[in-house]
Amino acid sequence: MLLVVAAMLVVGAVFFGYRAVISVGVVVAGAMLTYLPIRWALRRLNPARVRSGYREVMILGGLLGLCLPVMRVLALPLVAGLVLGCVAHAVGRTHRIRVHPVALVLVLVWLVPSCMVRIEAVEPAAQWLQSVDAVLRPERAVLGDVFDAGPNMNHLPWASPQRTDATDALAHADPYDVLVREQRSLLRHRPLMANLLVSGELAPMVDLLLGAAPGPVGYGCRLLTIVLGLYLMFRRQAWGPMALTAVLAAVAALLLLPLEYQGRWVMANQRLVALGPVIATTYLSYMLLAGPLLLIVLILAPAGAPMARPGRVIYGALIGVGVVALQWWVAAPQAAYAALVVAGLISRPLDALRQSPFVNRPQ
Numbered sequence: 001m002l003l004v005v006a007a008m009l010v011v012g013a014v015f016f017g018y019r020a021v022i023s024v025g026v027v028v029a030g031a032m033l034t035y036l037p038i039r040w041a042l043r044r045l046n047p048a049r050v051r052s053g054y055r056e057v058m059i060l061g062g063l064l065g066l067c068l069p070v071m072r073v074l075a076l077p078l079v080a081g082l083v084l085g086c087v088a089h090a091v092g093r094t095h096r097i098r099v100h101p102v103a104l105v106l107v108l109v110w111l112v113p114s115c116m117v118r119i120e121a122v123e124p125a126a127q128w129l130q131s132v133d134a135v136l137r138p139e140r141a142v143l144g145d146v147f148d149a150g151p152n153m154n155h156l157p158w159a160s161p162q163r164t165d166a167t168d169a170l171a172h173a174d175p176y177d178v179l180v181r182e183q184r185s186l187l188r189h190r191p192l193m194a195n196l197l198v199s200g201e202l203a204p205m206v207d208l209l210l211g212a213a214p215g216p217v218g219y220g221c222r223l224l225t226i227v228l229g230l231y232l233m234f235r236r237q238a239w240g241p242m243a244l245t246a247v248l249a250a251v252a253a254l255l256l257l258p259l260e261y262q263g264r265w266v267m268a269n270q271r272l273v274a275l276g277p278v279i280a281t282t283y284l285s286y287m288l289l290a291g292p293l294l295l296i297v298l299i300l301a302p303a304g305a306p307m308a309r310p311g312r313v314i315y316g317a318l319i320g321v322g323v324v325a326l327q328w329w330v331a332a333p334q335a336a337y338a339a340l341v342v343a344g345l346i347s348r349p350l351d352a353l354r355q356s357p358f359v360n361r362p363q
Contacts (some may be wrong), residue, residue, distance in 0.1 A: 012066060132214065150170070
């Protein structure tokens, strides 16, 4: 897993520069700042309660930092790291509660404040949640400052010719934010998808796959995420059928989502058929790739998967359906991680589906 974190950080540094490295470093430092004193206290009181090691917490801190975008204020990464250092002693693969610590922290310190800001309950916290909607120019990759972006959104593809004497970064809209905001309108209005792509408000699929779009530091390059997921499967740290089940469940959930259209309720698959195969394929592709589904399924979910194979299938299906349902009804990009928290809560009970080797033994 250390290799996975390092590879994701390198790609994040290419598109977001040293700001991404600093952000991840703040999360790791915050995690160790709270983890070490608690670990020392637990070793004094009950050494058997100490189950998480230094390396594991550092890797978790790296994953958490990679799941966050580059923030204008480092308060959120720091708080996220501090909370991770606390919850790592109570939840995780080796604990009674098999919830992934990274997913739990993302829900606690990112999703909940975001929802409260949306209902104007905690307005001062809004500045904590401001991410940088920009990526470095090709000629300023790694070395540039992602904060140095123009005031206006740039709607050209990332690799298109740019002036070398301009700002370090190009301001772009986060494709997942655009999709979450327009997910229902895209099904109601046929020209909207084409308009978003032609205008450049929605990043081209090539930019999305390469990572040249705003979003989590380590999840920009979807192709790298897929490769790393296959690597974990090769190392037997992940199970392919579980990931496939999650993706298929997500597609099925997308097709069955309810939508109000012209005064009546229809299912999303009816509108996709009416929109035609090109728009339908484009819509499904962006909904699956723009969001954190692959990051959750391929990188995070294996750490909390049940021991039983039938349980892993149920676990994967629950994650796939949960990610789609939460992003549809909650309409917040961070809501997808709550699906992994819910799946983690039932992960250990699903171990009961593992067949005992003493059952049906030949006489």
